[in-house]
Amino acid sequence: MSQHPITLIGGGLVGALLAQQLAQRGFAVDVFEKRPDPRQAGFLGGRSINLALAERGLHALRSTGLADDVLQRAVMMRGRMVHDRDGQHGLQRYGIDDSEVIWSVSRGALNTLLLDAAEAAGAKFHFDQALTTVDFDRQRIRLADANGVERELSAGLLIGADGAGSALRAAMNAHTPLGERVEPLDHGYKELEIPPASELPAAVLQAGEGRDGFALEPNALHIWPHGSYMCIALPNTERSFTVTLFLPSQGAAPSFATLPDAAAAATFFTEQFPGLLPLMPRFAEDFEHNPIGTLSTLYLQRWHLDGRALLIGDAAHAIVPFHGQGMNCGFEDTVVLANLLAEARDDHAEVFAEFQRQRQPNADAIARMALENYIEMRDSVADPHYLAKRELGALLAARIPTHYMARYRMVTFTHLPYRYALERGQAQDALLEQLLRETPDVATIDIDTAAQRFVSTLAPLPELRHG
Ligand code: FAD
Numbered sequence: 001m002s003q004h005p006i007t008l009i010g011g012g013l014v015g016a017l018l019a020q021q022l023a024q025r026g027f028a029v030d031v032f033e034k035r036p037d038p039r040q041a042g043f044l045g046g047r048s049i050n051l052a053l054a055e056r057g058l059h060a061l062r063s064t065g066l067a068d069d070v071l072q073r074a075v076m077m078r079g080r081m082v083h084d085r086d087g088q089h090g091l092q093r094y095g096i097d098d099s100e101v102i103w104s105v106s107r108g109a110l111n112t113l114l115l116d117a118a119e120a121a122g123a124k125f126h127f128d129q130a131l132t133t134v135d136f137d138r139q140r141i142r143l144a145d146a147n148g149v150e151r152e153l154s155a156g157l158l159i160g161a162d163g164a165g166s167a168l169r170a171a172m173n174a175h176t177p178l179g180e181r182v183e184p185l186d187h188g189y190k191e192l193e194i195p196p197a198s199e200l201p202a203a204v205l206q207a208g209e210g211r212d213g214f215a216l217e218p219n220a221l222h223i224w225p226h227g228s229y230m231c232i233a234l235p236n237t238e239r240s241f242t243v244t245l246f247l248p249s250q251g252a253a254p255s256f257a258t259l260p261d262a263a264a265a266a267t268f269f270t271e272q273f274p275g276l277l278p279l280m281p282r283f284a285e286d287f288e289h290n291p292i293g294t295l296s297t298l299y300l301q302r303w304h305l306d307g308r309a310l311l312i313g314d315a316a317h318a319i320v321p322f323h324g325q326g327m328n329c330g331f332e333d334t335v336v337l338a339n340l341l342a343e344a345r346d347d348h349a350e351v352f353a354e355f356q357r358q359r360q361p362n363a364d365a366i367a368r369m370a371l372e373n374y375i376e377m378r379d380s381v382a383d384p385h386y387l388a389k390r391e392l393g394a395l396l397a398a399r400i401p402t403h404y405m406a407r408y409r410m411v412t413f414t415h416l417p418y419r420y421a422l423e424r425g426q427a428q429d430a431l432l433e434q435l436l437r438e439t440p441d442v443a444t445i446d447i448d449t450a451a452q453r454f455v456s457t458l459a460p461l462p463e464l465r466h467g
Helices: 015-022 056-065 067-072 106-121 168-177 262-272 283-289 326-343 348-378 384-399 407-413 418-438 447-457
Strands: 006-009 030-032 050-053 072-077 079-082 089-093 102-106 125-127 131-134 140-145 152-156 156-161 181-194 219-225 230-235 241-248 293-299 308-312
Touching: 006 015, 015 030, 015 106, 015 326, 030 106, 050 106, 050 230, 050 326, 056 067, 056 326, 067 072, 067 102, 072 079, 072 230, 072 241, 102 106, 106 125, 106 262, 131 168, 156 168, 181 283, 181 348, 219 348, 230 348, 262 283, 293 348, 326 348, 348 418, 384 418, 384 447, 407 418, 418 447
Parallel strands: 006 030, 006 156, 030 125, 079 219, 156 308
Antiparallel strands: 050 102, 072 102, 079 089, 131 140, 140 152, 181 241, 181 293, 219 230, 230 241
């Protein structure tokens, strides 16, 4: 056993995966989690909330031996199924075959699996224990149980995986300012549900769209792009879909402020997402009961308080969800941190500083790309110029795979650092724009000349190692 016990705050996705890895490496790990044990209490009142798991997250799960178990509980998504206003839809595949797909996983099922794995590795979980304050000089923490009864404990090395509203971050910031900046997005979201096809009247199921008991094509991430707002739907293993409406929070219609109740929202859906509303028989109930979620990007100048406390996952770098990378990025964090701690167990200040050095530029890059992807998803996927660029990119990727790879692919299907993906993506995009300015019709572009321009301007892509 290590001499340095670890006190982890937060047993969510990142906290549980980190706890497992640290316990596997011989650290004594105590995890304090605000909520009750989801394995007993159920997750979020039983609502199905799902997330897209991509290569980075899978890679971390592979390295901890959990990938196969997770994939057994996941639904494959081969691409974006883009639905237009006239009810037409088409699949924009992510890759040329099923080696490049993403996976829809239930947050509750994933958290449960990670908690089981961390406990099996030796981590100890303490549920209904919310961190309230920290005395860093005496290395003591205060925790409140579900009834608000507080107790004080001496803490080990403090690591905060307590999410975007991190209590550990607030305590660290009060001790030594962390240079915190939160940029709220002026759009919020609401989760709704499409039940399995068996729960829907046959008349509302569009001929040929669903399959295997799903109301829509199951192996896709569905998007209804509408310019300044959109709906998406991800499949669940129980054959339902979780639908998320992203919409401006305030201001003129359409915004959440102009949809005060389910009746107003139903009228809005009838006008804007006509094919979708009949698939949601519990729309009114879901709309009334499910909260409007807020979204923001968190930037910190410092992720750690010398060698005493460190933030990881959303607690350090919460991002907007439009690249489906928040959890994936947090999972990548856990592998880096567990390795650094295992390699140099004594100099924690140096380990924490190194963790920030390695991860912060990448967290900043994915934060930016996630914001850019919102525009792409809600607007560009239906835009002719975007589609022309995508088509030209696909031709170049086939012709010069050593010199062109779509940024989405770098982010989603490789382990290339996010920072690299951002910078390479900018350079590639500038060349694509230049080519399309010269010859707007992709069909008439000479691909050999275009490829030559890429090869002579850009360095080759790094060799990729998968698995
Ligand atoms: P959290 O999951 O927030 O977990 C924090 C844990 O800490 C919780 O269990 C909480 O109860 C606990 N906690 C909080 N306060 C305290 C306290 N005071 N004391 C003790 N415990 C505490 N990411 C993807 O990769 N793919 C996606 O498709 C995707 N979709 C998303 C869709 C939406 C709408 C949103 C909002 C996010 C999405 N994300 C996605 C991002 C992803 O949810 C987060 O990045 C991920 O949950 C971060 O994990 P975490 O463990 O750091 O934080």
